Amino acid sequence: MKEVSSFLIVIVMLAICQSALAQGKITGLVKDSVGNPVKGATIKVKNKKIFTTSGEDGGFSIAASPGEALQVSSVGYEPVEVVAGNGAVMISLKGKATSLDDVVVIGYGTQRKKDLTGAVSTVNMADARKYTTNDMSQLLQGRAAGVAVNSDGQPGAVPSVRIRGFSTFGGFQPFYVVDGVPGAGIRDLSPNDIESMTVLKDASAAAIYGAAAANGVVIVTTRTGRKNTPMKLTYNGYYGVDKIWQKQKVTDRVQYQTLNNESRVNAGKTPFPANDPTNPGYVSNINTDWQKEGMKTGIRQNHNVSMSGGGPNSTYNFALDYYDQKGTFVGNGPDYKRYTARINTSAEKGILKVGEFFNYTHSHENTLTFRDDILLGGIPPMIGSLVVAIPTMPVRDSTLLNGFGGSNSEFNGANSLNAIGINSILVNWVDVDRTFGNAYAELKLINGGGHHLRFKTSVSYDKTVTRDYTWQPPFFLGKFFSKPDAELYDNSRVFTNASIENTLNYDKIFGKHSVEVLVGQSYRYGSFVERDAHAKGFTAPYYPVINSGATNSSKGWQTENALESYFGRVNYSYDDRYLLSASLRRDGSSRFAPSNQYGYFPAASVGWKLSNEKFWHVPVNIVSSLKLRGSYGKLGNQEIGDYQFQGTINPGVVYTFAGNFYTGALQTLVASPDIKWETKTISNAGFDATLLNGRLDFSAEYYYAKSTDVLVGITIPASTGFENLNPTINAATLRNSGLEFTVAWHQHKGEFTYDISANLSTVSNKVLRLGGSDAPIYGVGAKTAIGQEVGQHFGYVYDGLFKDQADINSHATQFGGLALKPGDVKYKDISGPNGKPDGVIDAYDRTYLGSGIPKFNYGLSISAGYKRFDLAISASGSAKFLINSRMYRDLHHSAGALNYSTDMMNRWTPTHTNTDIPRLNDDDANNMQDSNRPGWLQNGTYLRINTLSLGYTLRDNLIKGIASARVYATVQNLYSFQGYKGYNPDFTSGVFNPGFDFGSYPKPRTMLIGVQVSF
Amino acid sequence: MKRIIYLFAGLVFILSGCRKKLELSNPNLQTTADFWKTREQAYAGSTAIYNALTVDGTYMRSFPGLTDSRGDDFTGDSPWLDLVLTGEFIIPSTSAPVFWIWRDHYLIVNRANQVLEHVSKYPESVLSTQEKNRILGQAYFLRGLAYYNLATTFKIVPVITKVAETPEDYFAATATEDDLWNQIISDLKAAEANLPISYANVDGLDKGEIGRATQGAASGLLGKAYLYRKDYTNAGAQFQKFFTGGPLAGVYSLMQDYRDNFRDFKENNAESLFEVQFTEGQGSDINWCCDPTASWKQVQAISVTYGMEGAGFSDYLPTRWIYNEYKKEKTVDGKDDPRMLVTIASYEPADNSVLAYTRPWWNPDTAIYPRKYTNDGVGNGKTTEVAAQSGINYRVLRYADILLMYAEVLNEQNKTPEAYSYIQQVRDRARLPDLATVKPGMTQAQMRDQLAHERALEFAIEGQRINDLIRWGWFYDPAKLAELKSHDRDFNSWTPGKEYLPIPQGELDVNKNLKPNPANG
The missing domain is CATH 1.25.40.390 (Serine Threonine Protein Phosphatase 5, Tetratricopeptide repeat)
Structure with missing residues (x-):
């Protein structure tokens, strides 16, 4: 840096000398696109050797005459050419969307993108922010190769983020670092406050975070003020409406009754009274369209006010943010509301710099109730209950306790949950208060002779308090869904995280050698306290507080954990051709026994800038730069519960002697004393190229990651005499590998400018060990076994429908000799106890039916500008995987009493045999088996248009008092190209059945308008 | 520069005191290391x-x-x-x-x-x-x-x-x-x-x-283990400890009323060497399984499982053979063996047995059900079984077993005549006539059959019979196996092992x- 500034001084002096010879002087001001001054920009008089640089305030003065062209360029901006007039020249520089000169935030520092040797993806925040969401991890979707984001569509949804495949069975979310605070949750931050997001994907980039980094690291920085800038007041706001645009086609009353009766008759039973036209109880006047009744238009709005600026020695940024989302389901939620206040400041004097940020968030979320303990177990999430509810159940019924309708198994033959009713009766919310702050001090210990040494100490504290409240009044929605007595749950959780970090940074350039050294130390402490109160025995009128219940009870527990670390890193480059980075971190974790507490996580990477070699003769307008890089290293994962290595004493082991009650005590649960880190070893190789004079950027990489000692619950023999026979031990080995491509095209000349960037990544996954006896792990319709990928679909092989009795007779017996009829599903006899087909369809005939993990993930974004208009489009998707949809299967049941998909009108009947939908049978135990029968496993490939946003920037100072203003309109989730018949092909799921959609909430199409105004 | 390095080194040294903080102990429960x-x-x-x-x-x-x-x-x-x-x-x-x-x-x-x-x-x-x-x-x-x-x-x-x-x-x-x-x-x-x-x-x-x-429980079970292994010398030595001159002489005796062995208000009595304690009314969670808590009940579910149709689950029935076996020999008063109606619930107007669970018999007159270990006829006032709410202790070892096992040892040691008096103590309580009078001078083989009969009646539905059949080798004796098949159709589907x-x-x-x-x- 020092050399660069010396160089600049020389240039400035030269410019001054030159100016003595000039006839006139032109003055001007260089600003960026949002109006901030750009210092250090080079201003050159076209065709002359006259140049200067802009000062702190962006101002410059140059020897030139009106009419002469000035060429202005600056690192990170597109160069421009303007013709000098008579007055001061106002120059506006536009930032480069993607540029190798960009500075990238990495662990404990920054690096120029062109010097990176690890696998690092940056998110273009300006574009990403155009997607509105309550959770900023959603912004990663489709924007970084190798990062897969899955999410449901309700307000307050928690997205799941997976970086580079399935490498663990436990917690898989990446490790977030917010403004240098490691391990901070990002859920309560406002996307408006985010300046940058960087994803560290390989060992070289992430190993500096050691034991926490195996799932990848996402580094987030928040907005700060700029020095020497007058206070700028900015308002950002939008308002929009949400509409569910997907509809499941279900049968109406007449169709439902027809199908249900047919299913009864086929099983030799009589139709249910409600469906039987000859019965006095026949329902002919109710035809509820549950999706129409239960879905409403949602609203989302966000208002953000920020004030930022700075003096010569200080900066500040204050922001207030309000986010409110009212969901699309009728009743008490889902809604999510959040208030955020944020302050970032810094000040410096001499060698000392201090700074802090403080973030306070309050949120209130009405959750869509899905509680097995209040409802019956086994029911799907509320959206599923809504879709599969029978049309002959009324939404409202004034004769029932709560005024909502219900169903009755004897009468309707169904126990359908009235999801609108239950969502209107239960009061279920979570209040979250989070206080999150950090303060740091930095000393420039040495700043001379080319040596730079900085010491930084940083402390942070993060406390989240929740109140989890559920009031369940007495309700009756049919006999399966009733609770005669009111109950109240009023629980509280307190999460505390504190950390202190100390680092020393040193850098120096010796001739062609450039060295940067980092050493540091960190201590993190976390604790969790849960206090649950429960009351019952309420009498009307109800006062839903714990004290007004006749009996109340409480429970509580707490846990603590700590992580102590030392780390160091050396970055070295020679002649801007050879790059080397090596790092080592040592972590100690309280989650493991003292003998296993410490782990070492080394990593190294090298880079070679081929295009800077003397022998490189490829013209710059073809290949502007080319860098090869490779890395290798180890990362850790300690995402398990606390204290698992410790055996504990059960103090409630009761017995009776002489008629008296005694509580005995000893160890009843097996501990995992040898538990230790999961280790993930990643090799990464790739290249970065800039082609066609900087118009095209292209990066590609390959990674091979092996996770060993993966923590997994293995089955141990009951002869051990413990109560828990699934202790967590380090037993499994998983392998992931993949390719990642990122390409970007920039067109920045003329009035029409655009950037197109796209990324594509592949995932290949294999289980190498499962531990213990290597017994497979089963998920819902899925199996995880050695030599296979995690959670593949598993079941029987469809072999058509039985044509006639002869077909049945000649086929293997199915499932212990079920009585089959033509129109039932035929399964292939593929094996038996001796590994050969045995004429019996049973558990031996199940096999792998396809992958539940997308083989490809891709994202595309386009941003374009024409004059004052700007347009942004982003899309993302996944391909090559199969989805097992609970909702779809429920709608295709042939036994039981839910509503049907209209596809079922095409079921097999003796007169309609040209179909692949089996016959209806109220006693069916055959057709519903996990299998690959048509529709059971659906192609998950999709491409969703996430945002389409059009903006217009008003001329500066068009309105008095408003410095700049932009208005925009956005359509979010415009459309999804998908074959999947459920709602979201990117649902969240469990690790052992990644392809099973239990009932994810649809993503609404959002139409919103917004403004950005600066004063 | 040096000063700064020292400063930093010092800081690191101070902060490395944090190491102790890694040793965090579970604040919710005592650890095994702190216990004992x-x-x-x-x-x-x-x-x-x-x-x-x-x-x-x-x-x-x-x-x-x-x-x-x-x-x-x-x-x-x-x-x-x-x-x-x-x-x-x-x-x-x-x-x-x-x-x-x-x-x-x-x-x-x-x-x-x-x-x-x-x-x-x-x-x-x-x-x-x-x-x-x-x-x-x-x-x-x-x-x-x-x-x-x-x-x-x-x-x-x-x-x-x-x-x-x-x-x-x-x-x-x-x-x-x-x-x-x-x-x-x-x-x-x-x-x-x-x-x-x-x-x-x-x-x-x-x-x-x-x-x-207690010592008696250990001595008795040890004798039973030796007997199972056909180590008659050691078995005999164990059982002798309960009789005159032995350390346990006089500690145990037969209860006068056979039914006291299955009552919830005559538990841990003089005949009992060891029993599992069950209690009603304590706790809230049924003690089926899994990690125990202080809110566990202390109940057994045998009573409701065995209890007759209309009172319990009636998951098992006594066989007709055992019913008839009781009828084989009358008491000295000319009545049925009193142990039958303690073991089996049956409608027997002749024996003045017309109630079940204090209610008039409601099942078919010819039906028989288990009564032992149910709350039927116990005298505790129960009119039905309630799922998993019985407090009747399970008797693991009774003094009657010691007597009959010792008789078996004596018979196996070719001291058949000496066996009579030990068997008779058990028969006396059932008011059965003197065996030495009704069946004098039995051979060893005859005595084996007699003991099998005596044990079947005394210990029916007490988890003993299958173990007796196994140790006597009856499954592998074609004549005996045929006999078993005639007792209980279930044995038709038995295959070796x-x-x-x-x-x-x-x-x-x-x-x-x-x-x-x-x-x-």
């Missing part, structure tokens, strides 16, 4: 072993049920197929109740191992030698009892005598049948040596804690060191 320090903890540990006797797979329900159902005196009659198939000797190795029996007996083993390992290290200053011996003695007894039940039920199982230290220890290998029985005998010997005859006047926290294992319960399939799958037993075939 106080006298109270030693007692608490021993109490916790007994808890494992009160779960589904031990004496709460499935162990008595699946043992009784394999006798020729009992048969399954349940929609729960496992209960029926067990009686028919075709139970698959994947059966859940079979697994529970396995699992829950090993709970006893593990807990006893913990107590033996830790309490033996207690210093005299914390726990007196007498107290320590009693606690260790109980652990030996309970482990011996668990292995006795496992050996008689599964024939060959792993013998685990230490707390697992490493994950490799979880996968215990099957022991030979000899090693298994040697362990049972050695445990019971150690128990006998350490246990008091009574807790009434011991010096310790266990004073008066009736229900803890199936007299035992199979080793649970899940255990075989997960533990490569485990061997299948003959019932797995």
Whole structure:
């Protein structure tokens, strides 16, 4: 840096000398696109050797005459050419969307993108922010190769983020670092406050975070003020409406009754009274369209006010943010509301710099109730209950306790949950208060002779308090869904995280050698306290507080954990051709026994800038730069519960002697004393190229990651005499590998400018060990076994429908000799106890039916500008995987009493045999088996248009008092190209059945308008 | 520069004091490392072993049920197929109740191992030698009892005598049948040596804690183990301890009323050597299984399982053979054997038996049901069974068994005439005539049959019959097998080896060191 500034001084002096010879002087001001001054920009008089640089305030003065062209360029901006007039020249520089000169935030520092040797993806925040969401991890979707984001569509949804495949069975979310605070949750931050997001994907980039980094690291920085800038007041706001645009086609009353009766008759039973036209109880006047009744238009709005600026020695940024989302389901939620206040400041004097940020968030979320303990177990999430509810159940019924309708198994033959009713009766919310702050001090210990040494100490504290409240009044929605007595749950959780970090940074350039050294130390402490109160025995009128219940009870527990670390890193480059980075971190974790507490996580990477070699003769307008890089290293994962290595004493082991009650005590649960880190070893190789004079950027990489000692619950023999026979031990080995491509095209000349960037990544996954006896792990319709990928679909092989009795007779017996009829599903006899087909369809005939993990993930974004208009489009998707949809299967049941998909009108009947939908049978135990029968496993490939946003920037100072203003309109989730018949092909799921959609909430199409105004 | 490095080094040094903070202990529960320090903890540990006797797979329900159902005196009659198939000797190795029996007996083993390992290290200053011996003695007894039940039920199982230290220890290998029985005998010997005859006047926290294992329990079960192994010399020596001149002489006697052995208000009586304590009214969560809590009940579910149609689940029925067996011999008053109506609920107007659960008999007049271990006719006022709410203790070993086993030893030692008086003590209580008068001068073989008959009547539905049949070798004696088949149709589906319960399939799958037993075939 020092050399660069010396160089600049020389240039400035030269410019001054030159100016003595000039006839006139032109003055001007260089600003960026949002109006901030750009210092250090080079201003050159076209065709002359006259140049200067802009000062702190962006101002410059140059020897030139009106009419002469000035060429202005600056690192990170597109160069421009303007013709000098008579007055001061106002120059506006536009930032480069993607540029190798960009500075990238990495662990404990920054690096120029062109010097990176690890696998690092940056998110273009300006574009990403155009997607509105309550959770900023959603912004990663489709924007970084190798990062897969899955999410449901309700307000307050928690997205799941997976970086580079399935490498663990436990917690898989990446490790977030917010403004240098490691391990901070990002859920309560406002996307408006985010300046940058960087994803560290390989060992070289992430190993500096050691034991926490195996799932990848996402580094987030928040907005700060700029020095020497007058206070700028900015308002950002939008308002929009949400509409569910997907509809499941279900049968109406007449169709439902027809199908249900047919299913009864086929099983030799009589139709249910409600469906039987000859019965006095026949329902002919109710035809509820549950999706129409239960879905409403949602609203989302966000208002953000920020004030930022700075003096010569200080900066500040204050922001207030309000986010409110009212969901699309009728009743008490889902809604999510959040208030955020944020302050970032810094000040410096001499060698000392201090700074802090403080973030306070309050949120209130009405959750869509899905509680097995209040409802019956086994029911799907509320959206599923809504879709599969029978049309002959009324939404409202004034004769029932709560005024909502219900169903009755004897009468309707169904126990359908009235999801609108239950969502209107239960009061279920979570209040979250989070206080999150950090303060740091930095000393420039040495700043001379080319040596730079900085010491930084940083402390942070993060406390989240929740109140989890559920009031369940007495309700009756049919006999399966009733609770005669009111109950109240009023629980509280307190999460505390504190950390202190100390680092020393040193850098120096010796001739062609450039060295940067980092050493540091960190201590993190976390604790969790849960206090649950429960009351019952309420009498009307109800006062839903714990004290007004006749009996109340409480429970509580707490846990603590700590992580102590030392780390160091050396970055070295020679002649801007050879790059080397090596790092080592040592972590100690309280989650493991003292003998296993410490782990070492080394990593190294090298880079070679081929295009800077003397022998490189490829013209710059073809290949502007080319860098090869490779890395290798180890990362850790300690995402398990606390204290698992410790055996504990059960103090409630009761017995009776002489008629008296005694509580005995000893160890009843097996501990995992040898538990230790999961280790993930990643090799990464790739290249970065800039082609066609900087118009095209292209990066590609390959990674091979092996996770060993993966923590997994293995089955141990009951002869051990413990109560828990699934202790967590380090037993499994998983392998992931993949390719990642990122390409970007920039067109920045003329009035029409655009950037197109796209990324594509592949995932290949294999289980190498499962531990213990290597017994497979089963998920819902899925199996995880050695030599296979995690959670593949598993079941029987469809072999058509039985044509006639002869077909049945000649086929293997199915499932212990079920009585089959033509129109039932035929399964292939593929094996038996001796590994050969045995004429019996049973558990031996199940096999792998396809992958539940997308083989490809891709994202595309386009941003374009024409004059004052700007347009942004982003899309993302996944391909090559199969989805097992609970909702779809429920709608295709042939036994039981839910509503049907209209596809079922095409079921097999003796007169309609040209179909692949089996016959209806109220006693069916055959057709519903996990299998690959048509529709059971659906192609998950999709491409969703996430945002389409059009903006217009008003001329500066068009309105008095408003410095700049932009208005925009956005359509979010415009459309999804998908074959999947459920709602979201990117649902969240469990690790052992990644392809099973239990009932994810649809993503609404959002139409919103917004403004950005600066004063 | 140097100063700064020193400064930083100093800072790092200070901060490395954080290391201590990595040693965080669970604030919710005591850890094993902090336990086994106080006298109270030693007692608490021993109490916790007994808890494992009160779960589904031990004496709460499935162990008595699946043992009784394999006798020729009992048969399954349940929609729960496992209960029926067990009686028919075709139970698959994947059966859940079979697994529970396995699992829950090993709970006893593990807990006893913990107590033996830790309490033996207690210093005299914390726990007196007498107290320590009693606690260790109980652990030996309970482990011996668990292995006795496992050996008689599964024939060959792993013998685990230490707390697992490493994950490799979880996968215990099957022991030979000899090693298994040697362990049972050695445990019971150690128990006998350490246990008091009574807790009434011991010096310790266990004073008066009736229900803890006694020397009599250990001596008796040890004798029974020797008898099972046909070691008549040692068996005889054990049983002699209960008679004149022995250390246990006069401690035990038969209750006058046979029914007192199955009443919830005559528990831990003079005839009882060891019983599992069940109590109504305590706790809120039923003690079926899993990690115990202080809110556990202490109830058994045998009563409701055995209870007749209309009062209980009636999952099992007594066979007609055992009913008829009781009718074979009248009492000295010319009446039916009084043990029949304690064992079997039957409508017998001639015997003035027209009630069930204090209500007028409501089932078909010809139907018979189990009564032993139900609340029917107990005299506790119950009019029905309530699911898992019975407090009737399970009698594991009775003095009547000591008498009949000693008679068997004498017969096997060719002292057949001496056997008469011991058998007669049991017959006298049932008011049956003097055996020496009605069947004088029996040969050894005749006496064996007589003892089989006597034992069948005295111990019907007490989890004894199948073990007697196995040890007498009746399954492999064609004449006897034919007899069994005539007693109980269930025996028609028996095939060699199936007299035992199979080793649970899940255990075989997960533990490569485990061997299948003959019932797995």
